[in-house]
Amino acid sequence: MSKPVIVEARNLRKTYHVGEVDVHALRGVDLRVEAGEFVAVVGPSGSGKSTLFHILGGLTPPTSGTALLDGQDLSKLTEAQRTELRKRKVGFVFQRYNLLPTLTAADNIEIARYIARRDGEPDPKFQEALQMLGIAHRLRHKPRAMSGGEQQRVAIARGIVNNPAVLLADEPTGNLDSENSEIVLKLLQGLNERLGQTILMITHNPEAAAYAHRIVRMRDGRVIEG
Amino acid sequence: MVLENLKHRPVRTLLSVLAIGVEVTMILTLVGVSQGTLHETARRAKGVGADIIVRPPGSSILSLSSAPMQEKFLDFFEKDPRVAVASGATVNSLGGFDTMTGLDLARFTRMSGGFRYLAGGPFAGPDDILVDEYYARQKKLNVGDRIELMNHNWRVAGIVESGKLGRIFCQLPVLQELTGNTGKLSQIYLKLRDESQAAAMVEELRQRMPGYQIYTMEEFTSLLNVSNVGMLREFIYVVIGVAVVVGFIVVFLAMYTAVLERTREIGILKALGASPGFVLAILVRETLVLAALGSVVGVGLSFGTRWVLRAAAPSTLVQEIVPEWWGYAALIAVAGALLGAIYPGWKAARQDAIEALSYE
Numbered sequence: 172m173s174k175p176v177i178v179e180a181r182n183l184r185k186t187y188h189v190g191e192v193d194v195h196a197l198r199g200v201d202l203r204v205e206a207g208e209f210v211a212v213v214g215p216s217g218s219g220k221s222t223l224f225h226i227l228g229g230l231t232p233p234t235s236g237t238a239l240l241d242g243q244d245l246s247k248l249t250e251a252q253r254t255e256l257r258k259r260k261v262g263f264v265f266q267r268y269n270l271l272p273t274l275t276a277a278d279n280i281e282i283a284r285y286i287a288r289r290d291g292e293p294d295p296k297f298q299e300a301l302q303m304l305g306i307a308h309r310l311r312h313k314p315r316a317m318s319g320g321e322q323q324r325v326a327i328a329r330g331i332v333n334n335p336a337v338l339l340a341d342e343p344t345g346n347l348d349s350e351n352s353e354i355v356l357k358l359l360q361g362l363n364e365r366l367g368q369t370i371l372m373i374t375h376n377p378e379a380a381a382y383a384h385r386i387v388r389m390r391d392g393r394v395i396e397g
Numbered sequence: 398m399v400l401e402n403l404k405h406r407p408v409r410t411l412l413s414v415l416a417i418g419v420e421v422t423m424i425l426t427l428v429g430v431s432q433g434t435l436h437e438t439a440r441r442a443k444g445v446g447a448d449i450i451v452r453p454p455g456s457s458i459l460s461l462s463s464a465p466m467q468e469k470f471l472d473f474f475e476k477d478p479r480v481a482v483a484s485g486a487t488v489n490s491l492g493g494f495d496t497m498t499g500l501d502l503a504r505f506t507r508m509s510g511g512f513r514y515l516a517g518g519p520f521a522g523p524d525d526i527l528v529d530e531y532y533a534r535q536k537k538l539n540v541g542d543r544i545e546l547m548n549h550n551w552r553v554a555g556i557v558e559s560g561k562l563g564r565i566f567c568q569l570p571v572l573q574e575l576t577g578n579t580g581k582l583s584q585i586y587l588k589l590r591d592e593s594q595a596a597a598m599v600e601e602l603r604q605r606m607p608g609y610q611i612y613t614m615e616e617f618t619s620l621l622n623v624s625n626v627g628m629l630r631e632f633i634y635v636v637i638g639v640a641v642v643v644g645f646i647v648v649f650l651a652m653y654t655a656v657l658e659r660t661r662e663i664g665i666l667k668a669l670g671a672s673p674g675f676v677l678a679i680l681v682r683e684t685l686v687l688a689a690l691g692s693v694v695g696v697g698l699s700f701g702t703r704w705v706l707r708a709a710a711p712s713t714l715v716q717e718i719v720p721e722w723w724g725y726a727a728l729i730a731v732a733g734a735l736l737g738a739i740y741p742g743w744k745a746a747r748q749d750a751i752e753a754l755s756y757e
Contacts, residue, residue: 230668230750251672258670269665269754273401282398286669329669 176239177336177369178204178227183236185222185392196222198392199236204337209363209370210397211380214389220373221341223389227371228261228339229253241336258287262330262338266345268322270314276325277310280332287333296366297332303361304328320351327358331368338362340372344379356382399682402655409651414690416647417730420640421695424726425719426702427636431623433715434494439618444561446509447484447586448595450617454608456583466582466609471504474587479598481590482508485582486562487572491546494713497526498563499572508588509561516540517555523571525554531712532564547575564712637729644691644733648684652741656680663745664753673746680742681735688734692727 185197197219204210214220225231226238229245232253238245241260248256263269270279284293301307304324314322323343330338340359344352360382362368372383380386387397403410442450451474453465466485474483484504489497502519505511512519515530517540526546528538533556538544542553551567573579589595595613602611612620623629656663663676703716 225751228668254667254670254672256670257668263668265754269661269668271398271662271665273405273662274398278398278401282666283669286666286671286675 174205174207176203177206177208177241178202178371179237179239180223180227181237183223183226183238184234185219185226185231186234196392197226197233197236200389200392200394202387202394204369204371206336206369207363207367208385209360209383210372210385210387211383212371212373212387212389213375213377213380215375217391218389219392220389222392224339224341224371224373227337228263229256259333260336262333262335264323264326264330264338264340264343266342268314268319268326268346270322270325270329272314275311275313276306276317276321276328279314279325280310280329283329283332289333293332294334296334297328300331300362300366301328303365304358318351319347320354323347323351323355324358327355327362331362331366337369337371340370342374342376343372344374344376352379399679399686402659402679402683403686406655406658409654410687413647413651413687414694417644417688417691417734418694418698420644420647420733421692421726421730422698422702423640423643424637424729425695425699425722426716427633428623428722429699429703429716429719430706430714431629431633432719433717435621435623436717437715439621441560441562442618442621443614444509445484445505445586445614446588447614448589448592449587449599449602450612450614451585451587451602451606452610452612453583454610456610466585468580468582470582470585474585477598479589479591479594480587482588483585484508484588485569485585487569487576487578487581488563488583489547489572489576491565495532495565496563497546497565497567497572499567499569500562501569505562508586512555512557512561515556515558517553520554520568522552522554523568524550524552525567526551527555527557527566528553529557529559529564529712531559535710535712549575641729641733641736644688644730645737648687648734648737649740650737651687652680652684652738653744655683656741656745659745660748660753660756663748664750664756667748667750668754676748677742677746680738680745684734684738685731688727688731691734692723692730695726695730696723 180200180202183197183200184195187194187196200219200223212220212223226233226245227240229240229248233246236246240256243256245253271282274282304327306321306324306328309317309321317325343359344355347355356379359370359372363370372379374380385397388395451466468485471483471485474480482504484501487499491497512527520527532538536544538553538556540553540556544551544553546565573581589598599611599613623633666676699718703718706714706716
C-alpha cells in the first residue's frame with residue numbers, strides 16, 4: 172500500500188519580473204514526496220531549488236502549475252491562506268539558522284507555537300525530538316551565546332514543534348563545519364527515521380544529500396533526475 | 398518578545414522613553430504653571446480680605462497694569478454704610494510676570510489686617526518698597542538692599558509673608574507719580590460690614606457703573622481659570638500640538654530604524670506564519686510600552702521642573718502638580734506615538750517574507 176503524498180508539484184513554473192526582463196526560475200517542475208520520505212534536492216546555483224523551496228513553503232505563489240502540500244493546492248491559495256498554511260503544515264530550517272536574536276532558544280521555539288496558536292504542552296513526539304536534538308540544557312540561552320551547531324538544532328526544534336506535514340531545510344549545513352554538519356544531518360535523519368518526519372532538504376553538497384532516501388537533481392529550473 | 402525587543406536596543410529605547418517623557422512634561426509643566434499662576438493670583442487676591450473687587454472697564458482677568466479709575470471712587474464707596482473699608486491699588490508691569498503694586502498701607506492694613514513682616518518694617522520714605530519672601534529669595538534681597546526697578550532706585554524696607562495682593566509694593570502716590578497716573582487706581586477692593594450683602598451690592602453697583610467689572614471676591618477668584626484667560630487655552634493647545642509632533646517624530650524614527658534593523662526578523666516571523674496584523678501588533682505594543690514608560694518618566698520630570706522653577710524663580714512662576722492631567726498627557730503621548738508607528742508598522746506588515754529573509 173503506497174504512502175500518502177505530502178508534496179506534489181506538477182508542471183510547476185515560476186517567472187520573476189526583474190525590471191523589463193522575465194527570469195524563468197522554474198520551467199515545469201514535477202515532484203512527488205511521500206509521507207515519511209527524506210528527499211534531497213540538489214543542483215547548482217540558479218537551478219531553481221530555492222524557488223522551489225519558497226513555493227513549497229508557501230512563501231510565494233507559483234506562476235502556473237500545481238503545487239500540492241498535504242492536499243492543499245498552493246497555487247489556489249491567497250496570501251492570507253498561505254500564511255495560515257505556514258503556521259501548521261510547514262517547518263523551515265534555514266542555512267543561517269534565522270533565530271530571533273532577542274529571544275532565548277526556548278522562546279524561539281515557543282513563538283512558533285504561539286503564532287500557530289497552539290496551547291498546552293508540545294506533543295510527546297516533540298519532547299522525544301528535543302531529547303534527540305540535545306539542546307535541553309541550552310534552552311535558556313540566547314542565540315548569540317550558542318554555537319552555530321546549537322543554533323541550527325534550535326532551528327530544527329522550532330521547525331518541527333508544530334508537527335508539520337513537511338520540514339523544509341534550505342542548505343541546513345551551509346554555515347556549519349564538518350563536525351556540526353554531520354551532527355545536524357544525522358539529527359535530520361533521526362527525525363525522519365524515528366519520528367517519521369517528512370523532510371525535503373535543499374543542498375548543493377553531495378555529502379549532505381547522501382543522508383536522504385532519495386536525491387532529486389535540478390538544473391535550469393527543471394528536475395533532471397529523481 | 399516586545400520587552401525583549403526593547404531591551405535589545407537599550408539606548409534607543411531609553412532615548413525614545415526620555416523624549417516621550419519630555420513631551421509629557423512639556424504639557425504637564427505648561428498646565429501646571431498656568432494653573433499654579435492663576436491659583437496663586439487667586440490666593441493673593443483673597444489675601445486682601447475684601448468682599449468685592451472693582452476693576453476698570455475692558456481689563457482682563459490677569460492684566461492689572463492700567464489705572465483708569467479715579468481715586469476719589471474710594472470716598473464714594475466709603476460713603477455707603479454697608480462698606481467698612483475701601484482700598485485701592487495701582488499695578489504696573491515690570492516686564493515678564495512681575496508687577497509693582499502701589500498701595501495705601503493704612504487702608505490696606507485696615508482691610509487685610511496688614512502684612513506680617515518677616516524682616517524690616519513698613520515704608521519709611523518714598524523710595525521704600527516691601528517685597529514678599531519669594532521675591533526676596535529669588536532676587537537675593539535683604540532689608541536695606543537697593544534695587545533698580547522702573548528706572549528708579551528703591552530701598553527694601555521690609556520682607557513680608559507672601560499671600561496678599563502682590564509681591565512688590567510701594568506707596569500708592571509714588572507709583573501713581575512714576576507711571577503718570579496721579580490720582581488713579583487699577584482696582585478697588587471693598588470690605589463690607591456684612592459679607593453676606595456682597596452679591597446684592599455687586600448687582601446694584603453693576604447697574605450704577607455699567608462697563609466696570611465688579612465681582613464678589615468668590616466670583617473673581619473662580620474666574621481665574623485657564624478658560625477665562627485670553628489665549629492661554631489656545632497656547633496650551635498649541636503646546637499640546639507641538640508635543641504630539643515631537644512624540645510622532647521620535648517614535649517614527651525609533652520604529653523606522655527598528656523596522657529596518659529587524660527586517661530579517663520580520664521575515665522569520667512571516668515564514669513562521671505570522672500575519673501582517675501580528676507583525677503590526679508587535680510594533681504597536683512596543684510603541685505603547687514606550688509611550689507608557691515615557692508618560693511615567695514625564696510625570697516624574699514634572700516634579701523636577703517644579704523643583705527647578707521653585708529654585709530658580711519662586712516668585713515668578715508657580716507650578717502645580719496636576720494629577721488630573723496625567724491621564725490626558727499620557728493619552729496625548731500615546732496618540733503621538735501611535736501616529737509615529739503607523740508608517741513603520743505598515744512597512745513592516747507588508748514586508749515580503751523572501752526579501753526580508755535575504756536582507757543583510
